[in-house]
Amino acid sequence: MSQKKAQLIETARLLFAKHGFHAVGIDTIIKESGVAKKTLYNHFKSKEDLILAVLVYYDLAFRNFFVEQVEKQSGTPKEKLLSIFDVAEAWFNMDDFYGCFFVGASSEFPDMDTPIRDVCKNFKRLMGKYIEQLAVEAKIVNAEGVAAHLVLLLEGAITMAQINGNSFSAKQAKEAAKIIVGA
Incomplete structure (x- = not known):
């Protein structure tokens, strides 16, 4: 990818995350990125x-970041599974945390069968599959069902962190996750 294209994508990502997709116009992206309209x-x-x-x-960038951070955690597979909430807490404390980028996109582009919604649905599906993989590695009975519950806890924690402006929801979700996984 060219440097200019990468610059446009990163500038747009930051602006969209902070202000929303519809609120940010092309002229703002051009101005902030320092590239020409052409x-x-x-x-x-x-x-x-x-x-x-x-x-x-x-x-791709977020899933790689998330998986890398979880995989760095030491301990048993079950502890690694629970560490998703520690990684979420660290994410919630980052300066550029504005909530889930994909939930934001889905709310601004509500039509179900569009390329934008497809990317959002695929992201959520792949994150869920990763959590399910961790549950399988932890030898959890009904790994698919447990993973679905953990995904809901994670999604709720993300939403509460965005609304409340703090990371406490990650700790709360982790406590509930411990009960679900039997830790």
Whole structure:
């Protein structure tokens, strides 16, 4: 990926995360990224194409970050499974935490069968599969069902952290997760 394209994607990601997709116009992205309008349109046919590129980029970047942080945790597979909430807490405390990027995109683009919604659904599906994989490694009976419960806890913690502006929900979710996984 060219430096200019990467710069556009990262600038747009930060602006969309903080202000929303509809609230941020192309002119703002151009101004903040320092690239010419022609450069933007050489890389992206439309704002929707830019949004899709940002979502696809962030999907991979965030999942890699999340998995890497969980995998760094030591201990038993069950402890690693519970560490998803420690990683979430660290994420909630980052300066650029504005809630779930994909929930934000889904709320601004409510039509179900669109490329934007497809990227959002795929992100959630892959995160759920990763949590299920951790449950299988922890030899949890009904790993799929337990993972579904943990995903709901994580999603709730993300929402509460966004609304309340603090990370306490991650600790609460971890306590509930301990009961679910029998830790």
